[in-house]
Amino acid sequence: MGELRFVHAADLHLGRLFSGLERTTPELGRIFRRAHSESWERIVREAVARKVDFVTLAGDVFDASNPGVRARVDYRDGVNRLHEAGIPVFVVLGNHDPLATFPESLRNLSGQHLFGTEPEGIRPSSVEYTDGVMVFGVSFPKTVVRDNLVNKFRRDPGLDLAIGLVHANVSGMGGHRNYAPCTMDDLRAAGMDVWCLGHVHSRTVLSRNPLVLYPGASQGAHINEPGPHGCDLVTVNHGGMIGTEFLPVAPVRWESVHVDVTGFKSVEDVMDAVEAGSSNLADRDESVRAIVVRFNLVGRGAPEVMRELENRDELSDILSDRLSVLPVPVFPESVRDMTLPWIDLESAMDEDGFLADFLKLCSETADDPVALQHLIEQVQRELLTKVSPGYLSQDLKLRAAAESDCVWRNLLDHARNLTVKAFTDPTTDATE
Numbered sequence: 001m002g003e004l005r006f007v008h009a010a011d012l013h014l015g016r017l018f019s020g021l022e023r024t025t026p027e028l029g030r031i032f033r034r035a036h037s038e039s040w041e042r043i044v045r046e047a048v049a050r051k052v053d054f055v056t057l058a059g060d061v062f063d064a065s066n067p068g069v070r071a072r073v074d075y076r077d078g079v080n081r082l083h084e085a086g087i088p089v090f091v092v093l094g095n096h097d098p099l100a101t102f103p104e105s106l107r108n109l110s111g112q113h114l115f116g117t118e119p120e121g122i123r124p125s126s127v128e129y130t131d132g133v134m135v136f137g138v139s140f141p142k143t144v145v146r147d148n149l150v151n152k153f154r155r156d157p158g159l160d161l162a163i164g165l166v167h168a169n170v171s172g173m174g175g176h177r178n179y180a181p182c183t184m185d186d187l188r189a190a191g192m193d194v195w196c197l198g199h200v201h202s203r204t205v206l207s208r209n210p211l212v213l214y215p216g217a218s219q220g221a222h223i224n225e226p227g228p229h230g231c232d233l234v235t236v237n238h239g240g241m242i243g244t245e246f247l248p249v250a251p252v253r254w255e256s257v258h259v260d261v262t263g264f265k266s267v268e269d270v271m272d273a274v275e276a277g278s279s280n281l282a283d284r285d286e287s288v289r290a291i292v293v294r295f296n297l298v299g300r301g302a303p304e305v306m307r308e309l310e311n312r313d314e315l316s317d318i319l320s321d322r323l324s325v326l327p328v329p330v331f332p333e334s335v336r337d338m339t340l341p342w343i344d345l346e347s348a349m350d351e352d353g354f355l356a357d358f359l360k361l362c363s364e365t366a367d368d369p370v371a372l373q374h375l376i377e378q379v380q381r382e383l384l385t386k387v388s389p390g391y392l393s394q395d396l397k398l399r400a401a402a403e404s405d406c407v408w409r410n411l412l413d414h415a416r417n418l419t420v421k422a423f424t425d426p427t428t429d430a431t432e
């Protein structure tokens with residue numbers, strides 16, 4: 001077998017719009033509206049420029065099961081460009097774009113192989129020695145798939161290279177709906193050399209041999225999908241060695257930035273610090289055209305400064321104006337007050353009254369494993385019934401959180417600080 005290279009991408013979510021980014025300039029608005037499509041255009045450009053043997057897409061190509069015209073046209077244009085360059089596309093569908101409702105007009109595009117709802121193996125016609133290489137895939141028939149799809153895959157004997165393509169949740173990865181669940185053992189048992197997966201939106205390499213790869217969503221969609229996003233270039237060399245390289249393509253980057261406001265005398269100082277913290281965020285990533293940032297104010301701010309910062313809308317407007325002219329424009333997603341209360345918590349605890357009782361309760365709960373566990377269970381129960389797991393912050397990804405009391409202590413501290421600030425008047429309790 002000669003050297004083989006292909007691009008693997010997943011979770012393009014074409015047609016998805018960012019919510020909450022309406023208050024921006026027309027230029028940034030256009031970048032935001034086009035971000036998901038542009039990430040797909042760049043995947044196509046990378047594949048053509050690198051003359052890869054084929055492209056694989058592992059589900060959630062579209063954000064909606066009935067995608068709009070623009071998303072359909074953008075997808076079709078990409079497949080056409082690849083076809084003109086002699087690069088076939090292998091596609092399986094996921095929970096956002098299951099086969100039952102996949103647009104008729106896109107089912108039989110030239111150069112596209114759309115897998116059905118039973119696993120099958122296809123030999124890429126573009127690859128030399130095609131007999132030795134097969135791509136196996138299966139699509140979601142409908143949105144909710146509780147079956148183990150990976151168990152149905154079987155490698156054909158005599159193949160040099162078997163690639164499995166599926167939208168699935170391996171080992172109940174936190175923060176994602178448990179569709180098409182499977183385990184690492186299931187993946188190994190199927191005998192594939194490479195598993196090209198989709199569903200988990202942050203890039204994750206679960207194993208090198210066999211290569212088990214989630215490339216992540218090609219464009220992060222919100223603050224809990226931060227950092228670079230893109231696709232992977234998978235290479236199989238003459239000796240059968242398999243490697244993969246991440247290619248960043250997302251034009252919009254999400255980031256959280258901590259700004260320590262301790263010692264600042266004015267809101268102007270805070271603005272300058274925020275601007276300084278925004279200017280080098282995309283230093284080494286030339287694919288980024290705009291950055292959306294959540295600013296977390298930390299430390300202990302002077303009461304008069306913090307009071308002025310309470311007008312978040314005005315603050316966001318000013319930041320928006322100042323940061324949109326940076327070389328890589330920055331848009332403030334929000335400004336969060338994570339600062340410490342103005343009062344001294346230790347001495348407040350020694351006094352009488354509601355605040356002291358509240359502080360004692362917080363402190364006792366943090367120190368008592370049973371009480372902390374009780375609180376964790378209560379919070380998780382509330383969150384799980386009301387919030388989609390994708391929107392929970394990294395700290396609340398339940399698997400990690402359950403194993404780490406430290407995460408919960410930090411959250412408890414944060415809740416305590418917010419409550420104390422709500423109950424204390426900075427103008428009378430100013431201690432600085």
Ligand SMILES: [Mn+2]
Nearest residue numbers: 011060096199
């Ligand atoms: Mn997805």
